Amino acid sequence: MENILFLAFVEADGALPKAALEALGAAQQLGGSLTVGLIGAEVQAAANALANCGAKILAVSGPEFAQARYASDAAAAEAIARRSNASLILVPSSTRSARAMAGVAHRLGGRVDTHITAVAADGGKPNVSRWYYRQRMEAVVERAQRPWVILLESGCHAAYDGAPGNATVESVSADLPDSHKRTQVLGVRVPQADRQTIRPDAKVLFVAGAGWTKKQADGQVHGAEAEQLILGFLANSGASLGGSKSLVDQSGEGQAVLGFMTHLNQVGQTGATPRHPKGLSTCCHGEEPHVVGWRFINERRAVNLDPNCGWARSKADVLYVADAFEVMRELNQLLK
Numbered sequence: 001m002e003n004i005l006f007l008a009f010v011e012a013d014g015a016l017p018k019a020a021l022e023a024l025g026a027a028q029q030l031g032g033s034l035t036v037g038l039i040g041a042e043v044q045a046a047a048n049a050l051a052n053c054g055a056k057i058l059a060v061s062g063p064e065f066a067q068a069r070y071a072s073d074a075a076a077a078e079a080i081a082r083r084s085n086a087s088l089i090l091v092p093s094s095t096r097s098a099r100a101m102a103g104v105a106h107r108l109g110g111r112v113d114t115h116i117t118a119v120a121a122d123g124g125k126p127n128v129s130r131w132y133y134r135q136r137m138e139a140v141v142e143r144a145q146r147p148w149v150i151l152l153e154s155g156c157h158a159a160y161d162g163a164p165g166n167a168t169v170e171s172v173s174a175d176l177p178d179s180h181k182r183t184q185v186l187g188v189r190v191p192q193a194d195r196q197t198i199r200p201d202a203k204v205l206f207v208a209g210a211g212w213t214k215k216q217a218d219g220q221v222h223g224a225e226a227e228q229l230i231l232g233f234l235a236n237s238g239a240s241l242g243g244s245k246s247l248v249d250q251s252g253e254g255q256a257v258l259g260f261m262t263h264l265n266q267v268g269q270t271g272a273t274p275r276h277p278k279g280l281s282t283c284c285h286g287e288e289p290h291v292v293g294w295r296f297i298n299e300r301r302a303v304n305l306d307p308n309c310g311w312a313r314s315k316a317d318v319l320y321v322a323d324a325f326e327v328m329r330e331l332n333q334l335l336k
């Protein structure tokens with residue numbers, strides 16, 4: 001039987017992110033003996049949220065562990081892993097965990113696998129699923145080496161939703177190297193809240209294509225209105241924003257079109273493969289290198305003037321042959 005450690009970093013507000021609850025759900029379903037490991041400035045609130053998950057809770061806490069920093073994060077994760085004597089270490093994937101956990105696996109003499117989308121224990125033997133070659137091939141991987149550190153992507157498992165309670169936390173001390181003092185987070189630069197357009201937990205992915213910046217029936221370009229319609233929809237619906245390569249390339253070249261669109265929004269073969277229950281594509285042709293990025297969107301709809309566009313060729317569940325300006329104007333009215 002595997003000794004499973006679910007390890008997570010606590011947010012600044014003391015809570016655990018949804019991705020962590022998903023990884024805990026996945027860890028529970030594996031069926032071995034389970035330990036919870038928490039790292040952060042304050043961990044009691046997060047531990048209380050997991051009080052009824054049936055596992056012992058270990059934690060490294062204190063002000064030095066508030067910041068995402070390799071030296072302190074790796075030291076904390078290593079200390080918890082050694083105390084728990086884990087053979088499988090399941091961690092929600094984030095920039096913070098991805099930075100630290102490969103080094104932790106090395107220190108423990110183990111192995112690490114990242115970008116895992118599923119874990120299972122067929123006949124008691126754990127295996128993980130991972131996509132390769134730009135999400136074209138899925139492999140199921142087993143390993144003999146232990147400990148095995150597994151970074152689970154978000155949105156791949158139902159989240160743990162047990163009742164909260166009063167948890168007993170066993171404190172673990174981490175051997176903090178002096179080098180941790182070399183890295184201090186002095187501040188955080190983030191886009192304005194209303195410009196934060198990539199929202200991984202959104203129910204809907206809204207994709208804008210280059211058509212928004214093309215001449216319309218009146219022979220004019222309507223960039224300002226396009227921007228207002230798209231931002232209006234995002235604000236009203238809480239959707240996440242994706243873009244086609246043609247559109248984000250235009251923005252990158254400094255043209256005065258859809259200034260909020262960056263390469264981070266690009267969906268497709270050379271872009272992202274986001275996970276949302278539904279997707280709505282507008283003014284985007286639906287060519288294969290773009291649509292390959294829709295692999296994990298369950299229900300797909302598209303608005304395009306062209307009844308012969310790529311979406312019409314079995315790539316969307318519903319294609320509205322319509323003017324996206326008119327459709328979005330109406331939709332925004334309804335959402336208000």
Ligand SMILES: Cc1cc2nc3c(=O)[nH]c(=O)nc-3n(C[C@H](O)[C@H](O)[C@H](O)COP(=O)(O)OP(=O)(O)OC[C@H]3O[C@@H](n4cnc5c(N)ncnc54)[C@H](O)[C@@H]3O)c2cc1C
Binds near residue numbers: 209245286
């Ligand atoms: C190696 C390689 C990798 C690539 N990787 C990616 C990738 O990762 N992501 C990606 O997106 N592309 C990628 N591409 C490019 C891809 O093939 C297409 O060129 C790109 O997706 C086209 O973007 P688009 O559909 O927005 O623009 P266009 O092809 O210009 O289509 C614009 C669409 O808007 C419609 N339209 C215009 N006005 C309106 C209106 N008022 N209402 C409704 N519809 C309207 C038009 O009918 C048209 O279909 C890649 C290409 C290659 C060769």
